[in-house]
Amino acid sequence: xxxxxxxxxxxxxxxxxxxxxKTALAEAMxxxxxxxxxxxxxxxxxxxxxxxxxxxxxxxxxxxxxxxxEWKNSKMNIIDTPGDFDFLGETMAGIRVADSAIVLIxxxxxxxxxxxxxxxxxxxxNVPFLFFMNRMDEPNADFEGVAARMRENYGPGVIPLSLxxxxxxxxxxxxxxxxxxxFSIDEKSGAxxxxxxxxxxxxxxxxxxxxxxxxxxxxxxxxxxxYFAGEPFTEDEFRRGVHAGFRDxxxxxxxxxxxxxxxxxxxxMNCLSKDTPSAGEKEPxxxxxxxxxxxxxxxxxxxxxxAFVFKTITDPFVGRISIFRxxxxxxxxxxxxxxxxxxKDERIGGLFYLVGKKQTxxxxxxxxxxxxxxxxxVTQTNDTLCDRSRIVSLxxxxxxxPCLEMAxxxxxxxxxxxxxxxxxxxxxxxxxxxxxxxxxxxxxxISGLGEQEIAVLRSKxxxxxNVDSTIEAPRVPYREAIRxxxxxxxxxxxxxxxxxQYGDVWIEFEPTxxxxxxxxxxxxxxxxxxxxxxxxxxxxxxxxxxGHGVLAGFPVVxxxxxxxxxxxxxxDSSEMAFKIAAHLAxxxxxxxxxxxxxxxxxxxxxxxxxxxxxxxxxDMNKRRGRIMGIDTDEDGSAVSCEVPTSEMAxxxxxxxxxxxxRGWYTIEHARYxxxxxxxxxxxxxxxxxxxxxxx
Ligand SMILES: Nc1nc2c(ncn2[C@@H]2O[C@H](COP(=O)(O)OP(=O)(O)OP(=O)(O)O)[C@@H](O)[C@H]2O)c(=O)[nH]1
Ligand SMILES: [Mg+2]
Numbered sequence: 001x002x003x004x005x006x007x008x009x010x011x012x013x014x015x016x017x018x019x020x021x022k023t024a025l026a027e028a029m030x031x032x033x034x035x036x037x038x039x040x041x042x043x044x045x046x047x048x049x050x051x052x053x054x055x056x057x058x059x060x061x062x063x064x065x066x067x068x069x070e071w072k073n074s075k076m077n078i079i080d081t082p083g084d085f086d087f088l089g090e091t092m093a094g095i096r097v098a099d100s101a102i103v104l105i106x107x108x109x110x111x112x113x114x115x116x117x118x119x120x121x122x123x124x125x126n127v128p129f130l131f132f133m134n135r136m137d138e139p140n141a142d143f144e145g146v147a148a149r150m151r152e153n154y155g156p157g158v159i160p161l162s163l164x165x166x167x168x169x170x171x172x173x174x175x176x177x178x179x180x181x182x183f184s185i186d187e188k189s190g191a192x193x194x195x196x197x198x199x200x201x202x203x204x205x206x207x208x209x210x211x212x213x214x215x216x217x218x219x220x221x222x223x224x225x226x227y228f229a230g231e232p233f234t235e236d237e238f239r240r241g242v243h244a245g246f247r248d249x250x251x252x253x254x255x256x257x258x259x260x261x262x263x264x265x266x267x268x269m270n271c272l273s274k275d276t277p278s279a280g281e282k283e284p285x286x287x288x289x290x291x292x293x294x295x296x297x298x299x300x301x302x303x304x305x306x307a308f309v310f311k312t313i314t315d316p317f318v319g320r321i322s323i324f325r326x327x328x329x330x331x332x333x334x335x336x337x338x339x340x341x342x343x344k345d346e347r348i349g350g351l352f353y354l355v356g357k358k359q360t361x362x363x364x365x366x367x368x369x370x371x372x373x374x375x376x377x378v379t380q381t382n383d384t385l386c387d388r389s390r391i392v393s394l395x396x397x398x399x400x401x402p403c404l405e406m407a408x409x410x411x412x413x414x415x416x417x418x419x420x421x422x423x424x425x426x427x428x429x430x431x432x433x434x435x436x437x438x439x440x441x442x443x444x445x446i447s448g449l450g451e452q453e454i455a456v457l458r459s460k461x462x463x464x465x466n467v468d469s470t471i472e473a474p475r476v477p478y479r480e481a482i483r484x485x486x487x488x489x490x491x492x493x494x495x496x497x498x499x500x501q502y503g504d505v506w507i508e509f510e511p512t513x514x515x516x517x518x519x520x521x522x523x524x525x526x527x528x529x530x531x532x533x534x535x536x537x538x539x540x541x542x543x544x545x546x547g548h549g550v551l552a553g554f555p556v557v558x559x560x561x562x563x564x565x566x567x568x569x570x571x572d573s574s575e576m577a578f579k580i581a582a583h584l585a586x587x588x589x590x591x592x593x594x595x596x597x598x599x600x601x602x603x604x605x606x607x608x609x610x611x612x613x614x615x616x617x618x619d620m621n622k623r624r625g626r627i628m629g630i631d632t633d634e635d636g637s638a639v640s641c642e643v644p645t646s647e648m649a650x651x652x653x654x655x656x657x658x659x660x661x662r663g664w665y666t667i668e669h670a671r672y673x674x675x676x677x678x679x680x681x682x683x684x685x686x687x688x689x690x691x692x693x694x695x
Contacts, residue, residue, distance in 0.1 A: 001070065001353055001360055006280035006299045006368025008074040011325065012272060013094045015122070016104030017114025018083030021134040023049045023061050024259035025104060026080040028190075032266050033069035033076070035355050039262065048356035049080040052313075053463065054456050062456055063429075064090040064311055066323055066370055067355040074273050077370045083114045085661045086450035089399045089432035093310045093381070095121050096397045097325040097370065100246070100276040101129040102268075107141035107256070110149050113660045119154065120634065128246050128277065130253045132268060136164055136171040137258040147254055154252060157245070159211050161253040162267060165198060174256065174264055175201050177208045178238060183267075190262035209238075215251050216241025239274065247277050279368030285327055287384070287392035290340075295392045297327045301367045304387035305329030305337060308394040312381045312428050315357075315374075316464070320428060322379050323354065323372045324365075327394060329387060331365040331373075337385045340393045342378040346385065349375060381431045399432050403667055404652030406454055407443040407475070408435070411468040416444060422465035426457055433457060440555070441475040450652055476646040477600060478683055479672050480549030481558045482593035485510035490585025492577050502569035503577030505530060505538055507585040508562045509593050515671075516558055519546050523563040530566040530578070537575035538563050541582030550590045551597055551680070552687035557672065561586075597683055599675040600645040603628075606655065608663040609636040615658055623647035624676075642670060646679070 014022040023042045026049050030036045040046035045056035049065040061082040068077050081087075081094035095101065101122055103115050122129045131150065135141060143164050151158045165173035165182065173184040175197060182201070183192035197205070216238070217227035223241050226233060233241065245251030255271060257264020284296040287306065297306050311323040324331070331337070336345050352359040354372050365371030379385065384394045410419055423435045423446065433448040448454045454471060461467050487508045494501040512520050521539045523530075530538070546556040566581070604625070608616050610632075616639055617627055625643035632638070648667060655663045675683070 001068065001075075001362065003362060003364055003366050004075040004369065005301070005366060006282075007278050009077065009279040009366075009368045010074065010272060010276055011077045011079065011097055011099045011279055011368075011370060012276065013079040013081060013098035013101045013127075014104065015081055015091065015094070015101050015115070015118035015129075016083055017106075017112035018060060020083060020104040020106055020112070020114060021259040022080050022083065022104055023047050025102070025132060025134065025265065026065075026067060026078050028259050028262045028265040029076070029078055029269060030067055030069050030355065031262065032269060033071050035067065035069035041260075048358070051357040054459055057459070058456075060084060062087055062090070063313065064094040065356055066311070066372075068353045068360075068370070069355070071269050072273050074278075075369070076269070076272065079370075084450075084452055085114075085117070085656065086448070086453040088449055089397075089430070090311075091118070092121065092397050092399060095125055095127060097308070097310050098127050099279050099282060100272075101127050102132050102272075103129050104259075105131050105133050105146060105150065105254075106135045107133045107143055107146055108135055108138060110142075110146040111153055113662050117662070123249070124634075126249065128249055130246065130255065130276070131158070132259075133254055133256045134259050136256055136263060137261045139169060141169075141171065143256060150254065156211065157215050157250045158252045158254060159208055159215070160256070161208075161212075161242075161271065162255045162257075162264060163201065163204065163208075164256050165201075171256075171258070171263065174267065175205065176267070177205055178212075178242065179235070180205055185263050187261070190265065192267065212238070212242065212245075212251070216245040218250060219244040219248055242275050243277075246275055247281070282368070285394060287327075287394045289393075290391055295390070297392060297394065299368050300328050301330050303328040303367075304390040305331055306384060306386045306390070306392050306394060307331055307337075307365075309379055309381055309383050309385065310397065312379075314425070314429050318374045320376060321372050321374050322376050322381075323370065324385065325370045326365050326367050328367050330367065331371060331385075333363050338388045338391065339376075339379050339383050339385055340391055341380075341383045344378050346376045346379055348373055380428060400449060400664070401666060402433055402447040402449055403665055404450055404454070405445050405447045405474050405649075406471040407441075407473065408446045408454075408458070408469050408471055409444070411470060415467050418465060418467045419444060419461060419469055422461045422467060423457065425465075426460055430457065438474070438477075440477050443472075443474055445474050446471075450656060473649045478552065478554040478675070479598040479600075480551050480554050480556045480595055481598055482509060482511055482556075482590060482595050484592075484594040486589050486593040487564065488585050488589035488592070490581040490583065490588065492580040492584060493572075495572075500569070500572035501574065501577040501580075502572035503534070503537075503574070503579070503581035504567040505563055505578065505581045505585055506565035507538075507542075507582065507589065508564055509586075509589045510560050510562075512558045512560045516560075519543055520560040521563075522560070525563055525565065529568070530563065531568060531573075534568070534573065534575060534578040535563065537578040538582040541579035542586055544579075545583050545586040549595065550587070551595050552684045553691075554597070556590070557598065597675040597680040598672040599679060601642050601670045601673050602645045602648060602667050603670045604641050604643050604648065604651075604665055604667050606639045606641070606663060606665040607633060607636070608639065608655075608659055611636075612659050612663065613637050613639065616655075616663070619654070619658065623651075644673075644675075644679075645669070
């Protein structure tokens with residue numbers, strides 16, 4: 001493949017709901033461009049884009065995948081993203097490097113949560129997008145109905161530029177609205193043959209051209225004047241207007257076809273290569289210099305190199321492959337470049353272009369283009385690689401924050417380290433999930449966007465690192481506290497042959513006035529009944545004890561202990577004896593000090609479409625949550641609540657099903673509160689059961 005200049009490169013990202021046909025469309029585009037020689041199907045596990053064993057196994061896309069192809073003297077980098085929201089991070093990476101996007105819509109269902117979400121992300125980043133109405137080969141395809149609904153949802157700029165010609169509920173051909181031409185489509189190959197425009201389409205074409213004129217006139221003063229003078233646009237003007245309208249986000253053309261059958265795909269590609277902006281038309285990107293000042297990075301081969309790594313894959317044979325978009329300058333083989341984030345030089349060995357996993361070597365990757373490099377040492381996704389003559393850090397992908405927490409447990413004893421090391425490596429490929437060892441519960445807790453993401457990670461742990469794991473709900477870190485002041489004795493006396501042991505203390509236990517995680521220890525000993533040098537031992541004895549409460553073994557908080565009296569023995573008293581005495585006092589004091597269980601409360605902000613507010617609040621009620629306030633945000637509503645953390649274990653999954661994946665949330669620990677009696681009983685019973693099992 002030759003190296004194209006930015007003016008001839010288009011980076012196009014495919015977005016849409018899971019199963020809408022993104023991978024199928026990429027496959028058809030690559031096939032049309034002869035970048036692959038047969039049409040694979042994701043259901044058969046043989047597409048260019050879904051090559052990862054996990055994708056083949058699950059028949060869905062998991063990764064953002066790149067494929068380069070050549071089309072009519074220009075280059076298209078097709079970026080296929082997963083539709084499942086568990087892999088939203090991948091989708092965001094795909095959007096980050098897009099010059100324009102194709103949102104897939106089903107001719108049967110219309111817009112879906114996946115397309116809604118994609119459009120919100122695209123608008124946020126000002127990426128121009130068009131629609132491909134897919135599945136026109138299926139019975140009950142309803143082009144007109146769906147197009148009308150999309151216009152309602154996304155405004156008058158949503159205009160079909162190709163129309164299906166239907167015969168008995170079947171798409172048999174297509175009308176090109178801009179050029180007033182019609183084509184029949186060969187059902188098997190998708191090949192198009194020109195035919196006269198059917199009479200019934202004439203007035204429809206007029207109306208659509210009018211609608212386009214109205215929209216594009218807004219983008220160009222000259223066209224505006226002509227439009228108001230009632231003069232028709234020339235074909236060139238029309239095209240120029242469409243290009244400008246698309247670029248500034250006022251026009252969102254709809255194209256029609258079937259990815260699966262390769263209908264309308266070549267037509268779509270022709271329009272893409274004419275109407276969508278090239279990489280060269282991209283506005284400069286604002287990067288930041290080491291001193292914090294802004295540097296405008298323009299798409300230009302003349303400027304020093306600045307490239308952004310948006311995806312990393314780990315190949316069992318090649319090792320780490322970093323996929324990057326060059327924003328300015330030229331990346332060349334056998335050079336050294338500087339990784340800004342890691343403050344290290346990296347050696348660029350071989351560069352290549354990708355078609356899925358297939359590599360084609362190249363000596364350089366130009367500004368505006370996307371390429372890949374293997375075996376970088378320290379570079380990860382979100383890093384900028386640049387020339388030392390202009391050190392700049394390009395804006396990062398702000399990956400979604402994981403909210404579903406699960407404990408991950410090895411099936412074979414003692415393989416915790418293997419899991420940790422494996423996950424650490426897998427973080428290269430999936431920068432979204434987190435893993436941490438919880439010091440209190442001794443669980444390894446993995447957090448992700450959903451069950452599917454975690455399932456994929458476990459599956460990779462098995463296939464790549466040969467370690468089998470299961471997941472459990474993470475243990476809730478309860479606390480215990482007392483409500484009453486008590487005064488108790490703890491006496492440790494042992495006489496066994498020679499040296500005895502003697503420690504005797506009287507301790508007052510009471511709740512602290514303000515919240516305190518650690519023990520508040522005081523002494524009010526009169527007349528030296530306990531010598532001063534044993535005070536630290538008493539405190540240490542209590543300190544060790546509060547790690548395990550008397551109700552269910554959880555740490556005790558808000559506890560004040562005052563050493564008030566005791567006795568000692570000249571010979572037999574020791575630090576150890578006083579430590580044990582303090583522990584005995586603790587053990588007899590706390591059960592009679594009216595102990596209670598405290599449960600963690602989290603602050604949760606749920607972002608949902610407004611029409612789901614009622615359901616979400618009702619559900620929060622069932623979880624013992626309190627609604628603290630409702631705000632509006634770009635997703636609809638943001639409902640803030642305080643909820644017992646224990647009630648949130650499966651929320652990521654539940655919210656997904658309540659909102660068909662529209663909702664998302666953040667969760668943060670707020671404080672501890674007394675647990676209601678039924679919860680306390682359950683937790684105590686579970687603890688007893690655990691002790692029995694351990695015995
Ligand atoms: N009949 C018909 N089936 C299609 C069409 N496009 C895709 N499919 C099928 O629908 C299924 C899902 O298609 P994919 O291309 O994998 O969908 P996707 O959007 O990539 O899905 P994710 O990557 O999981 O988000 C596959 O079995 C395809 O063969 C179409 O136009 N017509
Ligand atoms: Mg896919």
